[in-house]
Amino acid sequence: MQKKTFRRGIHPLHSAHEGKTSTRNLEIRDYVSDTVIISMAMNIGAPAKPVVKKGDQVLVGQVIGEAQGFMSVPVHASVSGEVLAVEQIPSLGAGPQMAVTIKNDFADNWVELHPLGSVEHVDPAKVIPAIQAAGITGMGGASFPTHVKLTFGNGKTCDTIIVNGAECETHLTADYRLMLENSTRIVDGLRAVMRALNVNNGVIAIEDNKMEAVAAMQKAVQGREGVRVQVMRTKYPQGGEKQLIEAITGRQVPSGGLPIDVHAVVLNVGTCAAIADAVIDGKPLISRITTVTGAVRKPANLRLRIGTITEDIIGECGGYAETPGKIFFGGAMTGMCLPNDQMPIFKSTNGIVVFNEKESKSKDESPCIHCGRCVAACPIGLNPYQIKVAADKSDFEAAKKLHVMDCILCGSCAYMCPSRRWLTPSFKFAKDHIAAEAKAKQAAAKGGEQK
Amino acid sequence: MSLRISTAPHVHSPVTTQRLMLYVLIALLPAAAMGVYAFGFSALLVLGLACVSCVCAEFLWQKIARQPVRVGDLSALVTGLILGLNLPPTAPWWMVVIGSFFAIMIVKQLFGGLGDNFLNPALAARAVLLASWPVHMTHYVTPTFFKAGVDAVATATPLATKGASLMELFLGQIPGTIGEVSKAAILAGLLILLVTGTVRWRIPVILVASVFCWTWVLTGSPDAALMAILSGGVLFGAVFMATDYVTSPITNFAQIVYAFLAGLIIVLIRQYGSYPEGVTYGILLMNIASPLLDRFLPQRIYGYQKEVKKA
Known part of the structure; x- marks a missing residue:
């Protein structure tokens, strides 16, 4: 083939x-922890709205967060037990988000399911x-x-x-x-x-x-x-x-x-x-498979309930093998860093990677030598070294002309750069800025229309 | 627990600027070794002096300008070795030092240091030395290969005499600068550069091919064309100087145009110019043009395809 x-x-x-x-x-193995913290903001679009309160008893698969509009999905309890808290927790990248904490009773009582049958x-x-x-x-x-x-x-x-x-x-x-x-x-x-x-x-x-x-x-x-x-x-x-x-x-x-x-x-x-x-x-999404690897004693592929806390997962994997320097969700090319190991997993958490202190050290940028490795790497065909110059000067118009908005933030250029230049972070900064500007403009135009 | 937070990617290629420069130095070693073998101790002195002067010039500049000292990236050492290899073995010591300081301080640092110079420092220094002290710069001697009883004889470059055989040119039994004397050693260097992924094949191969073809077209003689690529600095320039990252274009098509035009200019200067110094000016002129080539010959960007293919 x-x-x-x-x-x-x-x-x-x-x-x-x-x-x-x-x-x-x-082989994939199951791990169910004692407590889960289920975020309401696990999808792109509007976060779900919590519909349970502290002290409620919930069943596995029960809706605990309702979808808010079309660009939103409901959130389900991933374990059965008592709701301990409905409060804000830190998120990755965005501000604090609502989350529901459930104490697992290990009874694994499910809500009534409505299977549709053979596909x-x-x-x-x-x-x-x-x-x-x-x-x-x-x-x-x-x-x-x-x-x-x-x-x-x-x-x-x-x-x-x-x-x-x-x-x-x-x-x-x-x-x-x-x-x-x-x-x-x-x-x-x-x-x-x-x-x-x-x-x-x-x-x-x-x-x-x-x-x-x-x-x-x-x-x-x-x-x-x-x-x-x-x-x-x-x-x-x-x-x-x-x-x-x-x-x-x-x-x-x-x-x-x-x-x-x-x-x-x-x-x-x-x-x-x-x-x-x-x-x-008829089962809702309450668990996923996550690879846990890096500086942990027993790396594993685990089937985890959504909301399982990172610290518990690391414990299940034998604990840290070395002092952790960096932990991220996802792979090393696009993964998101955790502020600490109290962060619960989301529906999208396909990996938890622990880096030791040596692996976590970042190097200073050195001057661009125009070697062209970033250009040869870019799957989109952009000129990362030129966009970086524009983005660092906050010249967003120039960055836009160089097609920064077509960048998929894959990190290939930054991986290849022999001068360790922070290419992808600069592009993310420029993209976020341009997107926010466009949104503000749109909102202003809408406001004008209404008047 | 204190964790480091950074944006992705969290891993990097082990190839750093320093390592790339080291690969270039290694690739230059065969040519340097053959130069010293051919011309003796005086060649070693010129190479050593050029290297030391360039590194000192870089260190001094960065100290005086209160910049972080980046001598460790080895780029100044590469400039020094390339400049040394571009000089005749009889070059007087003061000329080597002046050339080195000019390369580093004027051509490289005044324009912003590594990555911002628009000319190849070693090549620009060679051009300046050539204009200033043409007699010293073209005082070529026949290689002695440490043979007893054979005295170094001053001769003109074979381009002026057209006397050497092709085999003599290839193996390095002709007069010339230290680095260009053995074509076999330069090709070994090219192989190192290609295998380590330091340079891509386009610039060196197309430049040499361009010189070959244009000479053939203009003289009508394939022998003259072969002679053209094996004599003088064509091969050394194509492999080690036209491929300088900073002063050559980046996109594939721009690299092809750059090498092709550099070859054309070299042949035009050699055939119609008043003196045989095509390689230096051919490459320097294209150095100046390379940002424009990059600008006008960009890569095709994903997402701007005209028509949608049928399933």
Whole structure:
């Protein structure tokens, strides 16, 4: 089979097998902790509104946060027990957010479930509402509400659904293990979406450093309608939505547009499995698979309840092997740093990586030598060194002209830079600034209209 | 618990500026070794003096200007070695020192230091020395290879005499600057640069090919074309000077145009110019043009595809 890929890109931690060696052969195991803290702000869009109060008894799968509008999903209790608190907790990146703390009674009492039955026989119209009701968001890390992705109006059509099993990020093996151990569920989820959208082309994309997963998925797609496995070259960011779409369909998502503009939808393998759970069993999203690795004694792939606290998870993994210098959710290329280990996991937490003090040290920037490594790395084809000059001067107009808004913040340029320049942080700063400015302008224009 | 917080990425390639400079130094070693072997102790003195002067000049500037001292990035050492290799083995000591200080202080630091100079420091220094002391700079001697009883004989560059055989040119049995004497050693250096990923193949290969083709076109003789790429500083310039990161373009297409035009200018100067110094000026002129090439020949950016392919 011809392996597909995109232009440019990098091979991070190539000599260290992308940091995946210590967990790739570990089976997924369950871990349920004593207390969970479930954030109401786990999706892009509006946070959910808590509908329980301190002292309430809740069941597993019970709605504890209601969706606020279309661009929002409900939040469910991931354990049964007593609500200890409904209060604000710090979040990653945004300000404080509401969260519900539940003391686990370990009875595992579920709410009444309403399964829709086999994905091949379910009423297609019921699939997308079920996905929203189950609180499913993109589980590859972006946490975009899945039902929003699958709902498109004004004449837009979809002809290809791509399941993202690339797992190009470093350190993570959660998707890999899921593909090995639960391959049928992934195909079920994909089929449910294909039937809901009336699409007959489903492609499961997997990098060629995961040939065991390719074999498992190939077995699982046997006899399933319109579904095939596509082997991709191992290269970062192969699992980037835009990169996958171009590699598989030859089409480019237009600048500022969405995948559906080129008739494609990309879903993570974990999202597909969650969709299958929602349709077949009627179960909401209450757990996920997370790779815990780095400076912990017993690295693991764990099935964790949403809201499990990092400290408990590290404890389950034998504790810290060394003094931690940095802990982040996700892989090393795009992961978000934690302020401390009291942070609970979210629906999007695919990995917890602990770095020791040495690995956490950052180096000072040295001058740009124009070596062009950033340009050769950029999967979008930008000139990172030029954008950096503009962004550092806060010349956002110039940054915009250099297409900073097309940057996907994959970190490839910053990884390659021999002068260790803070390229990606500068671009994030510029992008956030430009987006905020545009939003303010829009709000001002709206205000003017109303008057 | 105190945790460090930073934005992603949290890992970096082990290749640093210092390591890249080290690769260049290693790649220069075969040429330096052959130069010393061919010309003897005087060549070693010139190389050593150029290296020491460049590093001292960089250190002094950064101290005087109260900048962080970045001698450790090895870039000044690279400039020194390249400048030394660009000089004849008979260069007087004061000329080497002046050249080094000019390269570092005027060409590199006055324009902002590493990464901001618009000319290759070593090459610009060579051009200045050539204009100032043309006699010293073109006082070439025949390699002696430490043979007893053979005296160094002053000769003109083979481009002026057209006397050497191709094999002599390739192996380094002809007069010239210290670095350009052995083409085999320069190619070994190119191999090191390519294998370590320090430079990409486009600039050196296309520059040499361009010189070959244009000479063939203008003289009508393939022998003359082969002679052109093996004599003088074409190969050394193509491998070690035209590929300087700071002063060469970045995008693939811009690199191709840069190397192609540099080759053309070299041939034009050699064929029609009043003296055989094409490589220096050919590359310097294209150095100046490289920011423009980068600007007008950008990469295609994702997301601006014209039509959507059918499924």
